[in-house]
Amino acid sequence: MKDNNTVKERVLNFFRGEKRSILLILSPSLLWYMVFLMAPLVLMVVLSFWRMEDVHLIPTFVLDNYIRFFTDPTYSRLLLKSIGMAGAVTAGCVGLGYPIAYYLSFKTRISKYTLLCLLMGPYLTSYVIQIFAWRHLILSYGGIVNTLLMNLGLIREPLTWIMNNQYVVIFILIQSWTPWIVLPMFASLEKIDKSLLEAAADLGASPMQTFLKVTLPLSMPGVLVAVLFVLIPSVGEFVTPSWVGGPGGYMYANIIQASFHRGLHWPFGSTLTIMMLIVTLGIVFVLLKKVSWEQIMESL
């Protein structure tokens, strides 16, 4: 008979119980989610009911911060404006990215995966680097765009409206996010059974009809994942607007950032963050009704 009492055997026997092993292999990530996601979020909710006296946090339960949010229209207006900007970014990204995904899936004769890797190249580093290039080298007062236009004799004075407004923020976000959301759309285009397209053509559909009636509807789940991947982070964007947005391009997350770093008003900052959390979760729930978990998995 085999000796069952060695330490190794005992340890293995412990893991052989299914319930125990599920709990055990789930515990590291669950612990992480509980301590570094749920606990901080709960703490933030608690803090949003506290008060500040000078520079001191007063633990209490008051609605002051929420009253301030709802009575001063500046905040909700800025939140709406940020959602609008994020919507514009999303529309731009999907509009520019869909043809790219379509090209990669149906048209290219070069290796799709080489082109995909090339497309992902910019994500090797932070988009802060791209923002720096746009702000200080390309769109600045003495930057490349102005120099070129002046040398061509098209303008006499450097253009200043090409920087520090919300449209630049939207443009830079579009160019930095689009490659990333090509992935989910590409994944769902790849899954389309090509014989369906041939069938449509055999039945006399023009390429345009085939696209509108077959390809586009079948790739909709990928488009929705793409929307999810760009809309949510854009709503919470504060880096791009703080360096290329100017006063007109400020977004909601900039006042959150300010209330923690300059204003030092943590309870009100928490309230601002929670309002954004509610809006984000609302968007997520609407989108996720139409998207399966597997769809998200295949998008990576």
Place this chain on the structure above:
Amino acid sequence: MVSERVRDTIFSVYFALFMILIYAPFVVLMVFSFNDSTLLTLPLEGFTLKWYWKFFGNAQAFSSILNSLLVASATAVLAILGGTMAAFALVRHRFAGRTILQWFMLLPMILPYVIMGIALFLFFSIVGIEPSLFTVTLGHTLVALPYVTLIMVARLIGFDRSLEEAAMDLGADEITTFRKVTLPIIMPGIVASAFLAFTISFEDVSLAYFLLGYERTVPVFIYGVLGRVPKELPMLPAMSMVTLSIAFVLAIISTLIARE
């Protein structure tokens, strides 16, 4: 009617223009990193390597690269351990609450970084943990976990379990089976996850901004220089190029490992 050929050409041209747009900032940065002038404007003044020397001689800038590498490596290791284990539970076991758990695990991938950044900032401040590279690693691991879990679930779904059973039938215990059968099969997934988790951490500014103390990572360093220290601006193109080269080399290494 436009012919098939014309349409294909339009698509190719569009793709090429798009690539130019997304790579333009990097080309411009590369050119200016060698430009012998303190002004970041045209015309170019001639070739120099001085910005690269300046960068290597700037203790804060140079150490930010080491900090980034450290945080990103630690993030990759932690996220792979947690994410792979969770993926095994999700794919191989059926248990109550599995579907809810699956969606719950996507949360850090779906929430804006600024929300998690603020929440973690408050949490660490109130618990009394000083902001440092360590706190950033904890935060980055949180956002990398869903990505690793998703990649590993995808890998495990296609896993033929009869291979493991065969090994066990032949007398191997669980540990040997894991080492000799399971691990080699899931290895490509682990390499891909490692690369993705590393990159998520390496390029992040939004979360790190709220969690860093005195020592900074590359993106946060650049973010800071953009705002306050114009003296260090001319060095940034060179610094960007060094960062990009490091990430590029790592990308190639991980592709090569994944191929094997």
